Amino acid sequence: MACAFRRSIASQLSRVLDLPPENLIKSISAVPISRKEEVADFQLSVHSVLESNSDHSKPDIQAQVQRLAEKLKCDTVVSEISTGPGTVNFRINRELLTKTVLQQVFEDGANYGLKSELFSGLPKNKVLVEFSSPNIAKKFHVGHLRSTIIGLLGTGFQLFGYEEKLKSNPLQHLFEVYVQVNKEAADDENVEKSAHEFFHRLEAGDQQALTLWQKFRDLSIKEYVQIYKRLGVHFDDYSGESFYREKYREVLSLLDKKGLLQRTKKGTAIVDLSRKGDPSLSCTVMRSDGTSLYVTRDLAAAIDRMNKYHFDSMIYVTDKGQQNHFQQVFQILRLMGYEWAERCQLVPFGIVQGMKTRRGDVTFLEDVINETRSRMLENMALSKTTKELENPHEIAERVGLAALIIQDFKGYLLSDYKFSWDRVFQSRGDTGVFLQYTHARLSSLEDSFESGHLRNINAACLQDPQSISILQHLLRYDEVLYKSSQDLQPRNIVSYLLTLSHLTAVAHKTLPIKGRLPEVAEARLHLFKAVRSVLANGMKLLGITPVSRM
Structure with a gap:
């Protein structure tokens, strides 16, 4: 795998540069493959390891690159050394590359890429992630439970609710x-007033209001669990910000003790974020009637979660419209003296535009999943390549969800995008359907041919351009995982898997197995097995369940 090769290259560089090998590891990266030309396997960014003054020109850097390359020598691992713009390039012995990569993929299995030295320096931390946050009783409409919603719902059920309907379809x-x-x-306006009164009663601990709210919450979570299950998602804890409605008074008390709480003429309580009396930079933490706000409950939630879980970092995944809100939450926590507020991070996502089912505009995830499965079933029925399946509905849902996930993760999370059912379900191109099709095709290939032991592979049978490109791409997997762990962007993994699938599509045509010499067939089969393994690993990281038939 890449780690063994990086260590070998770093060891030689260490002797020449007089730097510890561990300081060089992250400056040595696998070279992205090129469809136009053959590329080296690894490159060292000289900029990142050589100290140079800011007035050094590019020719000076290139001269240093050349001098460094001349001091390095080929060995049993590195077969060729060359230079590029600001880089020294290394080509690995081809048969060693083949055997090492394939062996590592099969030995590490689901942990391939995660055992890389890129991760070795990272501490094992406890990370708390808050995401999804559907409204109670709002059918997975994304957003947090707010007082107006629960108040209106409490009032509305007393006016228009039926227990029978609540039990049958809550x-x-x-x-x-x-x-x-x-x-x-x-x-x-009396209805709005009644809603505020209901929420006030709820926060005051009124038993009737609490019982009704608890019923709504239990029914909502029960149905959410079923929808999450379809997505392959499991939560360790279900505790929305409404869970902290009783703790908000403790937050207000803490703010008051620290001299951060101020009262306005209207009776509301605010925190001056500017610390200079700038009203435009204040945050309201309590209404004039004494009830809490969204920000108050999120403060209570953050403090309680630190006390309960002792997290090393906490990540909030919300729509980008809440960026200002969470900036205020983090700032207030810092003003309260909580140093761990620096370890709270927001990962905002953009807006999906134009998503409609055949019944019209859609805002409910359950409807999207059902529509996805329905459309995928139709596409599968029309496809000439679709085989007889024992569980077509399950396959259609898994492939459909892959299509949705890849569509959503292809770009930066913060970016808005326009949704298109036709584009989502394309079987060719950069889609989730294409990923699933590639995985299913490789699974079918494995079922058709038996494979022997890896040690019997003749590496000389995998020296063609298509095989080498796939092996080089497999080398980069750990870097892609590392990058995603740092910037929290799934697009890195998506791009990698799509490229791997396109490389495989070409190799499937040019590297046949049937009718070839046993040692050639065996080598190619192991290469395709390695691809399927890494493809499955990456898909699972994205929340996609790979299918073996479609």
């Missing part, structure tokens, strides 16, 4: 109630 009925009471509130 979230659908609660959503209908919410829509109906929302319309009423627009025309009747």
Whole structure:
């Protein structure tokens, strides 16, 4: 694998540069493959390891590159050394490359890439991730539970709710109630007033209000669990910010003790984030009627989670409209003296535009999943390559979810994008359907031919350009995982897997197995098995369940 080769290269560089090998490891990277020309396997960025003054010109750097390359020698691992713009390039002995990469893929299995020395220097931390955050009784409509929503829902159910409908289809009925009471509130200010009163009673601990809210919460979570299950998602803890409604008074008390709480003429409580009396930089933490706000409950949640889990970092995954809100939360925590606030991080995501089902605009994840499965079933029925399947609905859902996930993760999370069902379900091109098709095709290949032991592989049979390109790409997997762990962007993994699938599509045509000499067939089969293994690993990291038939 890449780690063994990096260590060997770093060891030689260490002797020439008089630097510890571990200081050089992250400056040695696998070279991205090129469809136009053959490339080296690794390159050293000379800029990152040689101290140079800011006034050094590019020719000076290139001269240093040349001098460094001349001091290095080929050995049993490195067969060729060359230079590029700002880099020294290394070509690995081809048969050693073949045997090492394939052996590492099969030995490490699901941990391939994760055992890399790139991760060795990272401490094993406890990371808390808060994401999804659907509203109670809002059928997975993304957002947090806010007082207006739960207040309206409590009032609405007392006006329009039916216990029978609540038992048979809880979230659908609660959503209908919410829509109906929302319309009423627009025309009747008493309804809005009643909603605020309900929320006030809830925070004051009124038993009737608490019982009704608990019923809504239990029914919502029960249905969410089923939807999460379809996505292959499991949560360790279900505790939305509404869970902390009783703890917000402790937050207000702490803010008051630290001299951070100020009262306005209207009776609201604020925190001056500027510390200079700038009203435009203040954050309201309590309404005039004494009830909490979103920010107050998030402060309580953060403090409670640190006390409960002692996390090393906490990541909030929310839509980008909440960036300002969480900046305020983190800033208030810092003002309160919590140094761990520096370890809280927001990962914002953009807006999906134009998503519609055949029944019209859609905002519910359950409807999207159902529509995805339905459309995928139709596509599979029309495809000439679709085989008889024992569980077509399950396959259609898994392939459909892969299509949605890849569409969502292809770009930067923060970017908005326009949704297109036609583009999502393309079987060729950069889509989740193409990834699943590639995995299924490779699985079928394995089923058709038996493979022997890896030690019997003749590496000389895998020296063609297509095989070498795949092996070089497999070398880069650990770097891709490392980059995603640092910038928290799944697009790195998506791009890697799509490139791997395109390389495989070419190799599948040019490297046949049937009718070839046994040693050639055996070598190629092991190469395709390695690809399928890494492809499956990467898909699982993205929340995709690979299919073996489609």
